[in-house]
Amino acid sequence: MRTDFRSDASKSMKTFPASRPLWGALVPLAFLIAACSPNAPEAPKAPAGPAGKLGTAVVAGRVTLEGAPPLNTRVTMATDPFCNGQHPGETELPEVAVGPDGGLENVLLRVTEGVSGVYAAPAEAKTLDQKGCAYSPRVLAIMTGQPLEIVSSDATIHNVHAAAKENRAFNLGMPAPGTRYTRTFEKPEIVPFRCDVHPWMRAFVAVLPHPFFAVTAADGRFEIRDLPAGTYTVEAWHEKLPRQTFTLTLADGETATHDVAFPSVPSA
Amino acid sequence: MSDGDQMTPSRPVRLATRTVAISVFLLLIAGALVTSTGSGLAVPDWPLSYGKLMPPMVGGILYEHGHRMIAATVATMVGLQILVLGFRRTDRTTFRLGLAAFGAILAQAVLGGLTVLFLLPPAISSAHAGLAQIVFALTATIALRTSLFWSRFTDAAPRAAVEHGLRTRASRLALWAAGATYVQILLGAIVRHTGAGLAIPDWPLSFGKVVPTGAEWATDGVLAHFLHRTFAWAVAALVVAAALALRKLDAIPGLRRLSTLWLGLVALQVALGATSVWTGKAVWATSAHLAVGGLLWIAGVLAAVLLARAATLSPAPAAAEVGEPQEAAA
Numbered sequence: 001m002r003t004d005f006r007s008d009a010s011k012s013m014k015t016f017p018a019s020r021p022l023w024g025a026l027v028p029l030a031f032l033i034a035a036c037s038p039n040a041p042e043a044p045k046a047p048a049g050p051a052g053k054l055g056t057a058v059v060a061g062r063v064t065l066e067g068a069p070p071l072n073t074r075v076t077m078a079t080d081p082f083c084n085g086q087h088p089g090e091t092e093l094p095e096v097a098v099g100p101d102g103g104l105e106n107v108l109l110r111v112t113e114g115v116s117g118v119y120a121a122p123a124e125a126k127t128l129d130q131k132g133c134a135y136s137p138r139v140l141a142i143m144t145g146q147p148l149e150i151v152s153s154d155a156t157i158h159n160v161h162a163a164a165k166e167n168r169a170f171n172l173g174m175p176a177p178g179t180r181y182t183r184t185f186e187k188p189e190i191v192p193f194r195c196d197v198h199p200w201m202r203a204f205v206a207v208l209p210h211p212f213f214a215v216t217a218a219d220g221r222f223e224i225r226d227l228p229a230g231t232y233t234v235e236a237w238h239e240k241l242p243r244q245t246f247t248l249t250l251a252d253g254e255t256a257t258h259d260v261a262f263p264s265v266p267s268a
Numbered sequence: 269m270s271d272g273d274q275m276t277p278s279r280p281v282r283l284a285t286r287t288v289a290i291s292v293f294l295l296l297i298a299g300a301l302v303t304s305t306g307s308g309l310a311v312p313d314w315p316l317s318y319g320k321l322m323p324p325m326v327g328g329i330l331y332e333h334g335h336r337m338i339a340a341t342v343a344t345m346v347g348l349q350i351l352v353l354g355f356r357r358t359d360r361t362t363f364r365l366g367l368a369a370f371g372a373i374l375a376q377a378v379l380g381g382l383t384v385l386f387l388l389p390p391a392i393s394s395a396h397a398g399l400a401q402i403v404f405a406l407t408a409t410i411a412l413r414t415s416l417f418w419s420r421f422t423d424a425a426p427r428a429a430v431e432h433g434l435r436t437r438a439s440r441l442a443l444w445a446a447g448a449t450y451v452q453i454l455l456g457a458i459v460r461h462t463g464a465g466l467a468i469p470d471w472p473l474s475f476g477k478v479v480p481t482g483a484e485w486a487t488d489g490v491l492a493h494f495l496h497r498t499f500a501w502a503v504a505a506l507v508v509a510a511a512l513a514l515r516k517l518d519a520i521p522g523l524r525r526l527s528t529l530w531l532g533l534v535a536l537q538v539a540l541g542a543t544s545v546w547t548g549k550a551v552w553a554t555s556a557h558l559a560v561g562g563l564l565w566i567a568g569v570l571a572a573v574l575l576a577r578a579a580t581l582s583p584a585p586a587a588a589e590v591g592e593p594q595e596a597a598a
């Protein structure tokens with residue numbers, strides 16, 4: 001058995017010369033330990049319970065930031081010539097990404113109360129790319145059991161470190177463009193992703209047990225579709241700003257509009 | 269020939285053991301930089317790095333893979349040191365210390381690998397930090413025992429007119445100070461590896477008070493951080509007491525200088541701990557704090573080793589042995 005990094009990413013695995021006694025003893029032990037590492041993908045488990053229903057109601061709206069945008073972190077990418085070439089000089093991280101008319105990007109809207117039943121995960125994967133030494137998208141939502149495809153478009157090396165708490169954490173090497181991994185998460189949580197080679201790189205993958213969620217686009221707009229009639233609590237989550245919630249009751253076929261305004265904070 | 273009464277080791281041996289101890293110290297600094305720059309997981313596999321012996325040294329890989337390369341070199345040096353010690357017929361104790369150092373550095377490599385493969389679990393990362401300082405203590409003791417200073421000390425200590433009681437007191441204090449410093453190093457490792465370095469944002473007060481209150485205790489990391497900063501005062505007090513006790517033995521060569529160095533290091537270490545907090549964990553401050561913490565620990569170890577040596581060279585007077593059996597045992 002081998003760690004995932006080697007099994008997926010490197011077809012021609014080189015082995016360390018085991019001629020010296022030190023390495024002769026250490027290398028087999030190291031590979032034995034490597035075989036037990038948590039990087040292996042978890043086998044998806046089929047959820048049990050009555051099937052959840054889909055409906056025809058929609059909640060849509062726009063998320064904005066009230067007040068002056070906070071100061072985002074500024075970094076230089078000089079430690080990697082490729083990243084530095086993509087973003088020369090100082091770069092502002094899109095921690096709080098506010099559009100010209102106040103629309104707030106990368107806000108996750110998810111139903112936290114009012115949904116019952118078990119929803120099957122879609123078979124099609126969602127993709128998390130590494131492009132220009134940043135994750136794209138920065139905030140991504142998937143369902144429990146839905147495949148997450150992790151790819152790299154960058155001509156530099158990345159590692160993808162998913163600091164999951166409820167699910168199994170992993171750390172994968174992405175040594176070249178075209179490297180690709182598929183992972184699933186079995187429990188709901190917002191998993192922070194980071195690259196330890198380029199410590200400014202951050203993404204958040206929200207894993208949800210149902211399909212009633214959306215992430216705001218650059219203009220702050222969102223739309224949660226296919227809700228059955230009912231009363232729901234919706235949470236608006238942002239990586240830096242305090243959470244907001246609202247409750248609304250929807251009839252079959254209704255499209256309700258609900259805007260959310262986040263109060264600003266001094267710095268991201 | 270009793271153990272330790274070897275002839276003065278030759279120049280190459282002295283040079284080799286000193287180089288090994290200094291290399292271990294440099295390895296400690298390289299390790300500190302890995303954590304301080306947050307690069308611990310920049311290379312996801314081990315023992316290879318991205319499936320290669322030499323990945324591109326960009327971003328955090330420079331620190332993490334650089335640390336691995338330095339570690340492999342230093343481990344080889346510690347291994348070769350055994351040959352030097354065996355071939356050059358140093359005393360049995362020094363040779364055994366050499367074996368222990370090699371065993372410890374191999375275990376250290378495995379712990380380092382485990383931290384990578386299990387994504388830096390605080391217990392393993394802290395054990396890696398703790399064992400590093402044991403390797404440093406073993407190699408520093410070997411360097412001391414093979415130095416010219418050790419031979420001079422062996423000649424001069426029995427002739428030095430020092431009171432037996434003062435020597436045992438200094439010896440006991442040195443052991444306590446070194447032990448407390450090691451406990452403090454482990455507490456520091458827990459603070460560092462659980463990410464509690466800024467759990468209390470101010471210093472010397474904690475949240476503007478002498479002791480945190482109420483809900484502050486429930487915040488992640490506050491307990492470990494508070495224990496570390498508070499135990500620092502106990503460490504400082506023990507080091508000052510031990511260093512002052514050493515000064516009273518200045519008839520024995522080297523002890524006065526060691527005492528001065530020890531006092532300087534403890535003051536510097538507290539200042540660097542405070543600076544780590546004030547600068548919001550600047551890389552240079554936290555790395556220097558780890559490195560000086562190592563030197564402070566080594567000062568304690570060397571003081572304890574020298575005092576134990578002085579005790580074996582000039583044992584307690586017969587009257588004292590009868591009158592104070594427990595002291596003689598200590």
Ligand code: HEM
Nearest residue numbers: 397452453456457460465497500537538541542554558561
């Ligand atoms: C005088 C005795 C002290 C010793 C021997 C000591 C030793 C250490 C060591 C060795 C570490 C790093 C552990 C590792 O990862 O290997 C550490 C971490 C730390 N120490 Fe101390 N320390 C002392 C006093 C203090 C004081 C007075 C403070 C002030 C608040 C302090 C604040 C810290 C902090 C914030 C860290 C974590 C740094 C990080 O997260 O990178 N220390 N200490």
